[in-house]
Amino acid sequence: MGATTLITVAPTGAESAKADVPALPVTLEELVRTAEECEQAGAAVIHVHIRDDARPTLDLARLRDTVQALRQSTNLIVQLSTGGAVTDPYEDRLRVLEAEPDGCSLTCGTVNFGDDVFMNPWSFMVELYQRTQQLEIVPEFELFDLGQVRALHRLLDKHGPPYGGHVHCDLVMGVPGGMPGDTRTLVAAVEALPEGASWSATGVGRTSLPVMYAALATGGHLRVGMEDTLTYAKGQPVTGNAQLVERAATLARLAQRGPMPVDEARAFLGVKA
Ligand code: KMH
Ligand code: ZN
Numbered sequence: 241m242g243a244t245t246l247i248t249v250a251p252t253g254a255e256s257a258k259a260d261v262p263a264l265p266v267t268l269e270e271l272v273r274t275a276e277e278c279e280q281a282g283a284a285v286i287h288v289h290i291r292d293d294a295r296p297t298l299d300l301a302r303l304r305d306t307v308q309a310l311r312q313s314t315n316l317i318v319q320l321s322t323g324g325a326v327t328d329p330y331e332d333r334l335r336v337l338e339a340e341p342d343g344c345s346l347t348c349g350t351v352n353f354g355d356d357v358f359m360n361p362w363s364f365m366v367e368l369y370q371r372t373q374q375l376e377i378v379p380e381f382e383l384f385d386l387g388q389v390r391a392l393h394r395l396l397d398k399h400g401p402p403y404g405g406h407v408h409c410d411l412v413m414g415v416p417g418g419m420p421g422d423t424r425t426l427v428a429a430v431e432a433l434p435e436g437a438s439w440s441a442t443g444v445g446r447t448s449l450p451v452m453y454a455a456l457a458t459g460g461h462l463r464v465g466m467e468d469t470l471t472y473a474k475g476q477p478v479t480g481n482a483q484l485v486e487r488a489a490t491l492a493r494l495a496q497r498g499p500m501p502v503d504e505a506r507a508f509l510g511v512k513a
Contacts, residue, residue: 244500245492246461246508248285248410248440249278251481253467254296254325263480264466266291268302268309275314277482278465282489282499285317285509286310287345287380289324289467296325298332303339315502317511319343319380322368326356330364337371342511344372345410346379348388348395352417358384362391369395373403376512381409384418386425389432396434404510407437410463414447421447423454430458438508444468452488456495464488 251265251274258266265274268290275286290297290306303320310318320341322333337344346368347360372379379402381392396407411429414421419429421443433439440461443451448469455462464484472478472487489499500508 243497244504245456245488245495245497246285246438246440246500246505247283247485247488247492248287248319248461248463248465249275249283249481249485250287250442250463250465250467251275251278252289252291253465254289254321254323256466256470258291258294261466261470261477263478265481266294268306271306272309272313274481275310275316277480278485279314279316279502281482281485282492283316283485284500284502284505285319285343286314287319287321287463287465287467288341289321296328298324298328298336300335300338303336307339307341317342317502317505317509319345321345323347323358323382326353326358333364334368334371337368337375337377340375341377343378343380343509345382346372347382347384348391349385351384351388351415354416365391365395366399369399369402373400376403378402378404378408378509378511381407382412383409383429384412384415386419386429386432389429393434402510404512406508406510407434408509409433409437409439411439411441412444412468413441413451414444421451423450426451426454427458430460442468446471452491456491456497461500462488462492
């Protein structure tokens, strides 16, 4: 078990509407301010989805501006989403890497996603993975169900280690259509991970706290944010992403594994210097 907890913040996502969730950061200014607050609260990585006039976009110029602005204002590790929105074409999702982030998400298979389907066929996974290797971008393997853990093994077996040499995964739990956000599923997924892999866990919606407790109890790292959770407690909307990061940092300290400093996180993940 490591001595510190890597905290990733996922502040925006592609699914929630600004009109429904006024605290959601959608402009570049809002995102940068959120990033600064979350770094202050203990986050080391920011998982980024961007918006254009509040709608999700993978526009490359905007992504480049976003990476640059986050680097200027924070020391956070910038991880761009290659998942985008369920309607985004594969080519646009691959092109995200041209914005030269430190890291990117890489989902290890197709999964039902509420009423939609989040498409990640094998050929797309391989293409994306090979591009991360060529461009020296650290992938974070997003795992929405146990079958995706097997697909990750297959990817590593056939195509070698990721850039940076270290395999880091995020268990995304509680998505309707994916694995449930409970302790026994978390333990099953962790036991199936490749040897030496590190992992964080994310509980979507009401599974947020149970998954956070289970991850802390079993030596995992944490991802929190308004991409995954909009309610702080029953009947209490989240006021901002920093509120979720502060809670995660507090619980991590209580578990005797306080937030991982950003520089330690860079070395841990193998991010390009
Ligand atoms: N928005 C979801 C369809 C990722 O960022 O890589 C996909 C997602 C995963 O959020
Ligand atoms: Zn995402």
